Every structure is written in structure tokens, then in C-alpha cells.
Amino acid sequence: MWSNLPLFPPAASKMAHQVDHLYFFLVGTTAFFTILIVCLLGFFAWRYRRKKNPVATQIEGSMALELTWTLIPTVIAMFIFVWGASIYFAETRPPRNAMEVYAVGKQWMWKFQHQQGQREINVLHVPVDRDVRMIMTSQDVIHSFFVPAFRIKADVLPGRYTSTWFHATVPGRYHLFCSQYCGTQHSGMIGEVVVMEPAAYEQWAASGSDGSLASEGEKAFMQYGCSMCHRADYQGRGPNLVGLFGKPVLLDDGRTVIADESYLRESIIYPGAKIASGFKNIMPNFQGQISEEELISLVAYIKGLGTGQSNPPATMAEPTAVYPVGPQPEKSQATSSGK
Amino acid sequence: MQASQTAAHELRHHFADMDQQRETASFGMWIFLVTELMFFGGLFLAYLVYRFLYPTAFLEGSRHMNINLGALNTAVLICSSLTMVLAVRCAKTNQRKLTVIFLLVTMLLGLAFMGVKAIEYHEHWVAREVPGPAFQFEGTDPRHTQIFFSLYFAMTGLHALHMIIGCGMVLFLMMNAWRGLYNSEYYNPIEIGGLYWHFVDIVWIWLFPLLYLISHQHV
């Protein structure tokens, strides 16, 4: 019977064991103080019950005791804080050269896009013993990417990218849950993370893709006319994007921001929010015209510019009349129903 | 409408004496104003966050505020606080008629404020600056300028609601003053009413620069 009643999640990532150690320490501390208090209460209740102790002894207090039971818990609390913070540091700082997987959460499914181009829905294949960084956004409401076996969780927000990372250590199939309530089928927004041996993963990765994510992005870059203004060969109407990713950008209002994934995404669909210094606000905004998946491919492409992973923007002749070159009039973006 | 007979005010049963009753009422009003501070505080926080993130959008939105009407309203409110304080003083010094007059002027100034605000709101509506489906704005960052206007309407709207309640309160005080209820022995209701009125005035003194004066230029 007990084999069918698991009481503990599998530990399938590098961080999982660290989290579990801290967890056990916390359980131990909780158990210790609970038992201590319960035993004291029980003992006092028995020893000083009215029949045995008809007259109470009035005791005002004791500064020594108060300091003791203030300082000791404080010290323990600080110890736990530091330990927990160090795990959190590690959890929020993905290692360099982690393999990147993009995810789009939408009501009520998960869509994954691998660098090599595979797309998956609700199932995520990853190799064992590799650092994997998830870069995620939502198409609608807030979701949350939760893999209990890896002890990781990160909310997935509309309008920006959030990320988390893991290093799977044990091959197998593990639950993936959405853990931020997101509407009707919240409990149906579940899936699996399939951790594969390296060989099996290579085999899987080689099949079923039409080209890498970055090359898809390159196609989209051409299709939407980006290369007309964002040139690598000479200074165009828009900033040169080669080598841009990860660098600070000076904006026209004097602020400096880092060109991360969220910046790239915002600049595509709402360029007016942050205008690079020295450039005019003439980029068309593509909100509503590019899906989150295509945005991801564009971001992947731009990230690769200058690193050798993406081809530089192809030179293009002057545009035909098809693509807009001026700012679009602001359309009001009414969303769904409800009152 | 009785003659100016000063009426002795009754001591409520749960108070030991009039002093306690008066101090309790004042203290109660101060605590209430603290809650109001927190109430507006949430909106001010939202404003601060968005202004920090999108300064240009806010600048552009602020240019479309009618600074003349805003300044006029500021002057109107400051004057109304003056008349309110004078009303308190006149009650303290047993000048019933003047008390009523000052309270009346205070209320009228409050109503004038509301009138000017209504004109401004109408101007914004015509200029399609009211957030919602009809919003249309030419600027670098219209989405965040819409947020500026949302906060503008929420903050000034909430302020206006407090002004309406304030005018009602001043009317009530005025009617009581006319009946001769307030004198040098008993003028606390006007005093704590004045506290509320001054608070609403101070909120406007914060709103005006934050909403109207971000930019030097206005359209």
C-alpha cells in the first residue's frame, strides 16, 4: 500500500537536493519547537493542575528568559534566512551557456520552442545533466511554471519575459503544473518534463524541426521589414542590432536600460515606450500583428546577432509600398468581454 | 430659523464631561484623516511608479492639462480654506451671522471648484483624453499617457467625491450655525469639519503640481 502512497516528490535536479536539505532542517526545527512547547504545556498542565497546585505563584517576568527566547530564535531565523537566500541566489542566476528554451503560457496550455527549432505543447524534452534556462511569457493572464521534481517555480507574465533555470539529474518524466490560478482549466494546464539521456535527446532533437529558432527569426526579420531600417552594413533609420543584446542602451530621455529579452520584445510591439537616443520615434508598432511565438523567434535571432549564431541582417533594396514606414495611429486595444 | 439664542449642547451619556467629548471627537477626526491619507496614498503610489517608469508619457499628458483652470482651482480652494478657518474663528467669538456667511462662502467656493472641474473634464472628453475605448492621443507613448489620464481621473475624481461630501458637511454646519448651535463654549463640530476641509485642500495641493506642472509648456 505504501508504495502507492508517495509522500515526497522525486528529487531530479541539482537544486532539488539543496532545497530538500533546507526543508528538512526547517521540519526539524519546527518539530523541535512544537514538541518543546507541547511538552511544556502538557507538563505544566499536569504538574500545576489545580488539584495538585491550588495556589498560583505570581511571577512578573524575567528579562533573562525573554532575551534568551528572543535571541535564540532570531539567530536560528537568520541562519535559515542566509541559507535560503543562498539557494535563491543560485536559483535566480542561470549559469552561462545554459541551453535556452522558450515557453509561452496561454490559457490553458504550455507551448515550448527549442533553439534547434522543435516546438512542443505541454511536454518538454530536455537532456539530463545540462543547464537549461527557461525564458517565458504569457499570452493572456499570469501563469506559473512549476516542476515539483526540480523544486523550481516562476510566474509567467504577460507583457514581459521571466526566467528560471534547472539542471536535471535523473532521467524520467516529471509533472509540470501551472501554479498561478489562471481561469477555467487551471488544473488542466499540466504537462510533463521528459528528461532524456544525452543520446536519446540528440536523436529527438534531430528530428522534427524545420530549422533553428534563430533562422525562423531571421525569416520573420525579413518578412516584417525590420532589415530595412536595422542594417548591419550602414547606419539605417533604426539602431544597429548586431551585438546589442545584453548591452546598456541610452534612451532619449536620459535613462539607460539593459537590452534584455523583455526590452527587445517591447521594442518590437511598442517601440514608443523606449526610444534609443539619437533616433526618431518612427518605428511602426507591431502589437497584435506578431504572435508571441514569432516574437520569441525574433528575440532569439537578435540575441544571436554578433555572436555568430545568427546571420547578420540581409541587405534589402528600398521597400515596396507594402510595409509601413511611419508610426501607426494608436488603436485602442479592447480586450475580451466581461463587466 | 430661530433667533440667535445660543443653545446649550447636550453631553452624550458615555462621556464624563464636555472636555472629554470634544477631545474624543477631534481625535476621531484626526484618525479618520489618517485613513484618508492611506486611501489617496494608494493612488499616489501608482502614480509614482508609472511616472518613474514612463516619464515622457507623463510629461506629454501633463502638457494637455489646462493649467489656467488648475491654477484657478488651486486659488479657489486655498481661499475656501481661509474662509473655513475664519468661520471657526467667528464661532469661537460668538459671531453667529459671520460664521454662517463664512461657511456659506466656503461651500460656494467648493461648488465653484466642482464647476471648474466639470469644465475641465468636459474639455478632456472632447479632446478624446478620457481613458477607455474613445481614447486617442498623439504622442510618443500613447499607452502610458492613457495611464496618466486614468490616474488623473481617478485621483481628481476621488478628490471631487470628497469635495462633494465636504460641501454637504459644510452645508450641515451652516444650518446648525444659523440655528445658533455654535458659540464660544461649543464650536468643535466646525473645527473638526475644518480639519476635513483642510485635508481635502491639501490633497489638491499635492495633486496640482503632480498632474499639472510636470512640464513647463502646456498646449
Place this chain on the structure above:
Amino acid sequence: MATAVQPVEPTNYLNADYGIKSWLLTTDHKRIAMLYLISITFFFWIGGLFAMLVRLELLTPAGDLMQADTYNKVFTMHGVTMVFFFLIPSVPAVLGNFLVPLMIGAKDLAFPRINLLSWYIYVAAGCLWLYTIVNGGVDTGWTFYTPLSTAFSNTHVITGALSVFIAGFSSIFTGLNFIVTIHRMRAPGMTWQRLPLFLWANYAAAVIMVLGTPVLAVTLLLVALERAFNIGVFNPQLGGDPLLFQHLFWFYSHPAVYIMILPGMGVISEIVACFSRKRIFGYNLVALASIAIAVLGFLVWAHHMFVAGISLYAALVFSLLSFFVAIPSAIKVFNWTATMYKGSIRFDTPMLYALGFIGLFTIGGLTGLFLACLGVDVHVHDTYFIIAHFHYIMVGGMVMAYMGGLHFWWPKISGKLYPEAWAKLSAMFVFFGFNLTFFPQFVLGYMGMPRRYQSYPPEFQVLNVLSTAGASILAVGYVLPMIYFLWSLRYGQNAGPNPWNAAGLEWKTASPPPTFNFDVTPVVNWEAYNYDELDKPQEVPLAS
């Protein structure tokens, strides 16, 4: 001719005046407390009904009892009803309203008419909430996260949010009344350091009510405006930031949990002192701890957002502060325990509830450390671990304190004694049922079962079944007191002024008290919890 002298029933607040108008237009704080008692008990049952539906659905892994949308509405309505219409008013509006003037020797609260107004505001909010429920409810979760609540939900979010908005004002006025009363209406000689700890606790809770609730009010107002006019303050598609909603929401809702627990802690102080016949150990520090909890409670809100997308540095600060806020609660637990040392202890029902509180609150509070701890919170956030944690504190803590307080002061409120044997039995049902319901949920949560899930993987079923079984036992523990409290009104033994021989001004007046509380304003020249004097041989404690 001689006539037999009939014993005249003394005039008290219950029989001073009859008729529905005398109740609905009363300004007597004790009657208002009773009005609240009836209304919050009503909402407790509504919230409890929704809880039973949740637990019934979770008996099986599949979502087979009701449609997904219905389930989402059920847990939302459970949360909103329990938090805003039961827990937040419970001790302050019922016990606080009744006892605050009595404990300080006053004839009423500072603003009796505002007190009545606050009840009417509560009722109006409750009616709007009932209207919302009857018309199909809300399905956003009690936390109303955007943009789900503002742009995607198809339910009655606006009326739901507005009903909570209105209820907030009831809370604000109660808090305002308490603060002013405790400052200004104390009887001669009743210094701050002679106040019963119940008053310190309610004072601290009142400060939170007054400072925090307005922020929730304005946040819900923005949600309603956003939904009605699509203005985009919280909607990223329109340039807004959903995290701003979370910050504003939790800025109130975290201190709100201290609004809920502090008055309960105050009740425990009174009960432990009385049934140990001793002054609370470390009175000054327990009083200070209440204030510290109120202050620190405002500084920790973003520990609800560690995985929401806040910066690393913000997370560090809020984690650190969240550890600090645990310390004053720990101090209280140690002080209550130390009070029993060399006490003279009786195990009447209030004391059983108090002992249960201390044990369960310890567990609940310590599991809070798991959540303050960044590394572990990432894993357990938004799982059943969180649900178990807050139910340990809210139900194992707060509701038990409320029940303990009701039993302790029932003789004072009604003039009758409740049946002790039945009361002890109910306490056992509550304790056992509660632990069976919620302890498995810690395990479920660490295993990864997310909250607000209608269906779940089959390996989670056994623990869910245990939890549901516990819930049915717990329900019995709550039904029984309803029955015997009502029974006692008619058939209970008459309580005298002080059946527990307890300290405190409230016990120096009749049970039930007269409308104006004291025939003569007391002059206080003794310290709080003067049990040594009360227990001197010449006092004859009445047997209960």
C-alpha cells in the same frame, strides 16, 4: 394584605428594551456586538458550505463533482466570505465591541452611532456579496489577480470587488472607534500598563485596520474601474503592470492576516491568565509584541511575490523582514507557556481552546518560516503547503481563539452557562478534525499539488481523502456549539457576575451587563490580572 415578593429580573442590555426597532437602531455596543455575532455566524456557514463543496470535489482526482468554472467560483467565494465577512470582523466586531468599553470601565465606545453605522455598512456589503453569489459568483480567487480579474474573467468581479470595498469601511470604522476609545475613554486609574492584553491586541489590530484597509479599498476601486472602462492601469496589453496590483493588494492583505490573528492572541492572553490564576508572564513584552507585529506586518508584503517577478534584492529584503515578524509571535507563545509555570490550572473549555491555539499556532507560525525562506518558498508557493500554513493559523489559531473567547465570555454576554461536557466534546472534535484536515495538506504541498486545482494526479488522492474526512469531523465541532449555545439561552444555568472568578472590569458588573455597563464608574487602583488578590481565601469562587 401581604403579597409575595416576586424576584424581579434585573434590567440588562438584553431586556432593557424589546422590539426589532430597539435592536436595529441601538447604539449600545453590546447589542451591536450581538448583531455582528448573528451576521458573521451566518457568513461563517456560507463560507463553510463552500469549503465542504471544495473538499467533496477533491475526494477524487478527476473534476467530476462540478464544472471547472463552478469549482473556481466555489473556492473564490469560500475565500472572500471567510476572510472579509467572517475572520476580519470576528473577534473585533463581536468580542471587541462587547468588551472594549467594559474592560476599560467606559459606558460605551467613543462613537456609538458610528459603531452602528459600521454594522450597517457590513450588512450592506454582505447583501451585495450575497447578490454576487446568487447571480453566479466570482471566479478570480479571493486575491483578484490582474489581468485575469480585470480583463479575462466573465463573472461578477465588479460587484464582488465592490462588496469587499464596502466591507472595508466597516472595518475602518471599527478600528477608528477602538483606537479613540482606548486612548480617551479609560476609567480613572486605568493606565496603559493596567490594560488587559486583550485591549493591547485589539488596539494593535485597530491600527492595522485603519492604516491598511484604505489601500485595499482604493486597489479594488481601480480594479472595478479598469474592468468597467478598460483603462489599463494593471493590464500589460494597455501599458499597465500586473505586479503593481499585487503590491497594492498585498500591502493590505498581509497586514490583514495580523488583523485576523492579533485579537485572537488577545483572547488567549485573557484565558491563559484566568485559568492559570496568574498574571501573564512578561506583560510588558507581550503588549509590546502586539505593537511590533502590527508595525513589522506592514513591511513584509512582497513575501507573497517571491516568484512573481520581483528583483532579487527586493526578495532578500522582504525575506529578512518576514523572519523578523515571526519573532514577536514566538515571544508571545513562550510567554503564554511560561504563564502556566507554577500556575493553578483548570481545564474548562476556554482553556482547552487556548491550549489548542498555542500548539496549532506554533505549527502554523513555524511553517511560516518555510515561506519566509526564499529557497523553500520557491518550491511551496501556490501549493497546498501554503493553504495548510494559513489554515493552521486562521482556523487552528484564530477560529479556536474565537471559540475560546465565545465560551469564556458567554456567561457575561448571555447571563447563562453553556453545558461544559458538550463544549469539551466539541473542542475535541474541532481539534482532531482540524489536524486531520490540514496536516496532510503540508505533505501534499511539498509533493507539488498546486492550490486552486480541481483535478489532480492520482497519487495525491489518499491525502486528499484524509483531508476531506477531517473536514467532516471539523464541521461537527462547529455545529455542536451553535446548538448548545442556543440551548443555553433558554435552559442554561444562570451565571453570576463572575463565574470564572476572573480579573478584569467586565467581570465586576452583572451578567448580562446593564445597558450603561457600570452603575458607578469604576476607579482602578490595581494592576491587571490581580489573581493573587482574587484568590485570597475570603473570595469564594462560584462553582461553574
